[in-house]
Amino acid sequence: MQRPQGFAKIIIVLTTITAAVMELLDTTIVNVALNQIAGNLGATIEDIAWVITSYAIANVIIIPMTGFLGEYFGRKNYYLGSMILFGIASYFCGMSDSLWELVFWRFIQGIGGGALLSTSQAILFDAFEVKDRPTASGFFGMGIILGPSLGPVLGGYLVDNYEWNDIFYVNIPVCILASILTIVFIDRKEGEGQHRQSMKIDYIGIALLAVGIGNLQYILEKGESESWFESKTINTMAGLCAIGLIGFIWRELTTEHPVINLKIFKNKVFAMSTVFNLVSGFGLFTSVFIYPIMVQRINGLSSTETGLSLMFPTLLGVLFFPMIAKYLSLGGKPIPVMGVGICIFIIFGFIGGSATPEMGRWDFFPMHLLRMMGVAMLQMPLINQAVAGLQPAEYPAGIALSNMIRQLGGAFGIAVANNYATHRAAQHRTDLLANIQVENPLFQQRIQGLTQNMMQKTGDFVRSGEAAYRQLDAMVNKQAYYLAYLDTFRLVSILFLCILPFLWLLRTPRKTKAEIEKIMKASEEAH
Numbered sequence: 001m002q003r004p005q006g007f008a009k010i011i012i013v014l015t016t017i018t019a020a021v022m023e024l025l026d027t028t029i030v031n032v033a034l035n036q037i038a039g040n041l042g043a044t045i046e047d048i049a050w051v052i053t054s055y056a057i058a059n060v061i062i063i064p065m066t067g068f069l070g071e072y073f074g075r076k077n078y079y080l081g082s083m084i085l086f087g088i089a090s091y092f093c094g095m096s097d098s099l100w101e102l103v104f105w106r107f108i109q110g111i112g113g114g115a116l117l118s119t120s121q122a123i124l125f126d127a128f129e130v131k132d133r134p135t136a137s138g139f140f141g142m143g144i145i146l147g148p149s150l151g152p153v154l155g156g157y158l159v160d161n162y163e164w165n166d167i168f169y170v171n172i173p174v175c176i177l178a179s180i181l182t183i184v185f186i187d188r189k190e191g192e193g194q195h196r197q198s199m200k201i202d203y204i205g206i207a208l209l210a211v212g213i214g215n216l217q218y219i220l221e222k223g224e225s226e227s228w229f230e231s232k233t234i235n236t237m238a239g240l241c242a243i244g245l246i247g248f249i250w251r252e253l254t255t256e257h258p259v260i261n262l263k264i265f266k267n268k269v270f271a272m273s274t275v276f277n278l279v280s281g282f283g284l285f286t287s288v289f290i291y292p293i294m295v296q297r298i299n300g301l302s303s304t305e306t307g308l309s310l311m312f313p314t315l316l317g318v319l320f321f322p323m324i325a326k327y328l329s330l331g332g333k334p335i336p337v338m339g340v341g342i343c344i345f346i347i348f349g350f351i352g353g354s355a356t357p358e359m360g361r362w363d364f365f366p367m368h369l370l371r372m373m374g375v376a377m378l379q380m381p382l383i384n385q386a387v388a389g390l391q392p393a394e395y396p397a398g399i400a401l402s403n404m405i406r407q408l409g410g411a412f413g414i415a416v417a418n419n420y421a422t423h424r425a426a427q428h429r430t431d432l433l434a435n436i437q438v439e440n441p442l443f444q445q446r447i448q449g450l451t452q453n454m455m456q457k458t459g460d461f462v463r464s465g466e467a468a469y470r471q472l473d474a475m476v477n478k479q480a481y482y483l484a485y486l487d488t489f490r491l492v493s494i495l496f497l498c499i500l501p502f503l504w505l506l507r508t509p510r511k512t513k514a515e516i517e518k519i520m521k522a523s524e525e526a527h
Contacts (some may be wrong), residue, residue: 008185012127015181016120017143019083022174023113024147027055028288029155029167036164043099049222050103056411057217058110061210063404066118067396068259072201076188079119080179086112087175094165118400121383123186125395135325141380142321145372148288148410149314153307160304200257208251209259212244216408220415224422261397264390270398272505273386274405276338279499280378281409283345283492286417287352287371294485295364298357298478309361310368317372324380334381339503341377342496348374349493353486385506417488424484425477432476446472 030037030051038048062069070078089109096102121140128136158166215237226234252258265271288310295301301309328334348371355364386402387395452464 009127011181011185013124013139015178015185016124017139018174019116019178020120020140020143021147021150022171022178023086023116024143025151025154026109026113026171027052027059028148028151030055033155033159033164033167036159037102040164041097041099041102047099050099051106053218053222054103054107055110055113056407057214058107059114060213060217060404060407060411062111062114063118063407064209064213064260064400065206066115067261067400069115070119070122070396074188075119075122076182076186078115079123079186080182082112082115082119083175083179083182084112086116087172087179088112090168090171090175094168118396118403121399121403122396132329135322135329139321139325141325141376141383142318145284145314145318145321145375145379148285149310152288152292153311156304156307202251202255202257202259205248205251205255205259208244208248210244212241212246212248213404213408215241215244217411220408220411223415224418228419260401261394264394264397264401267390269506270386270390272502273382274402275502276378276382276499276506277386277402277405278409278412279495280375280382281406282413282416282495284375284379284413285410286413286488286492287348289414290417290421290485290488291352291364291368294355294482295359298482298485299359301361305361309364313365313368313372317369317376320373320376321380324376328381328384334385335503335507337377337381338385338506339500341374341379341381342500342503344370344374344377346493346496346500349489349491349496352489353493355486355489357482417491420491421481421484421488424487425480428483429476429480432480436476 034048034051037051038044041048066078072078073081086109089105089112092105093102093109096105120143124136124140154170155167158164158170219234219237219241223234229235229238249262252260252262265274291310292306295306295309324337327337348367351367351370355367383402387398390398
């Protein structure tokens with residue numbers, strides 16, 4: 001296939017990265033608008049969480065099937081159709097006037113968006129020669145980081161200055177422009193979509209995948225709010241998840257026409273890369289999840305200040321991606337780069353675990369710049385390394401599975417962080433209360449000071465004493481959650497410490513010159 005050159009290549013790069021950013025941005029842009037959406041639609045905070053959950057469930061169901069669907073419909077047709085579906089669903093999300101109407105269209109939006117991630121990566125890789133694939137990985141890595149990081153900033157700005165509906169409408173012009181550019185500049189692969197008549201659709205595999213992954217995502221998203229396995233709903237979902245996943249694995253390994261080629265897990269490098277993808281998703285999404293909660297509850301930052309404190313180091317940090325891509329394209333070894341990235345992430349977690357309540361927006365800048373360096377040095381080589389040991393025909397399945405694992409890592413990380421922070425806060429509260437003794441002069445001095453302060457405001461001695469105890473209780477709660485958030489940052493560091501020794505398992509066997517030429521020729525034919 002003739003690869004695009006010059007202006008056409010630039011347009012393809014911009015189109016695919018924009019699509020990936022838009023898809024990932026929509027995973028976080030809604031978070032800052034949940035209160036406004038709940039108020040406008042008359043929904044509870046518990047129910048409004050389905051706006052996030054439905055999108056995530058649709059994403060993880062469709063992402064692993066993108067390779068098959070791209071081959072069945074033709075990759076360009078599937079990509080274009082998904083882009084249009086994403087835009088239409090975004091419009092109806094903004095037009096929704098009830099919660100469950102919004103949840104339905106968010107699910108449809110997730111189905112369209114799921115294709116944009118893996119298919120964008122495949123199209124982007126096709127625009128580069130095999131030796132320049134690390135550069136493509138660098139560009140795509142920038143999109144992976146920008147999307148989740150910029151979502152809260154853009155969402156906060158639109159909600160503060162316009163209406164909540166605009167967080168969905170903002171996708172529409174991007175989808176229209178990207179669709180036009182796709183039609184004009186992205187070529188069809190030779191023979192794509194022409195084997196549809198001979199292809200058999202594994203409906204049973206698709207159904208089992210939807211049941212297994214859909215229920216797993218639900219458990220991760222809603223487990224904490226429903227008290228995990230104390231809930232009949234969660235127990236039912238867990239049973240369905242086990243049946244779906246076990247049945248899906250058995251089906252895909254025994255059928256002649258699997259919807260997802262799970263046999264690529266026989267490749268040791270790919271199998272280990274999925275573990276690192278899981279952990280990198282855990283680290284990326286968990287750090288972005290726990291930080292805003294901490295600084296708004298403890299440090300008193302507003303939503304806009306929180307978003308800006310993430311945005312500036314993110315924008316500066318993405319400059320590391322092309323630098324690392326250049327290094328890898330010149331033959332640099334990816335494993336040492338990933339090792340440094342993991343070490344930087346470990347340091348970031350421990351620095352985050354040492355934050356103080358007095359820190360302001362700019363005090364967190366070095367910490368988040370360090371996080372971006374770690375993500376770049378880990379994620380960038382990992383994108384390329386995940387498919388390094390696969391045959392070209394296995395690339396679509398490898399890319400789709402890698403993206404799904406990273407998304408599940410993020411969902412798993414958020415669920416673990418939420419649960420861990422809650423339990424650690426309860427433990428810290430118990431420890432703090434154990435140190436409060438009525439006979440302690442310091443305690444009596446603090447209560448008297450709080451009581452006098454309340455007396456000056458209310459003039460009521462009896463109620464001022466009660467209010468002083470309530471205020472002290474709130475102070476204990478705040479301190480308990482502050483310590484719990486610090487523990488959660490350290491948990492991220494500990495997880496990366498655990499996987500660091502296994503980095504050597506990602507090494508690909510050294511190939512002879514003849515083997516490299518054979519792979520490059522096969523890649524050219526596949527693309």
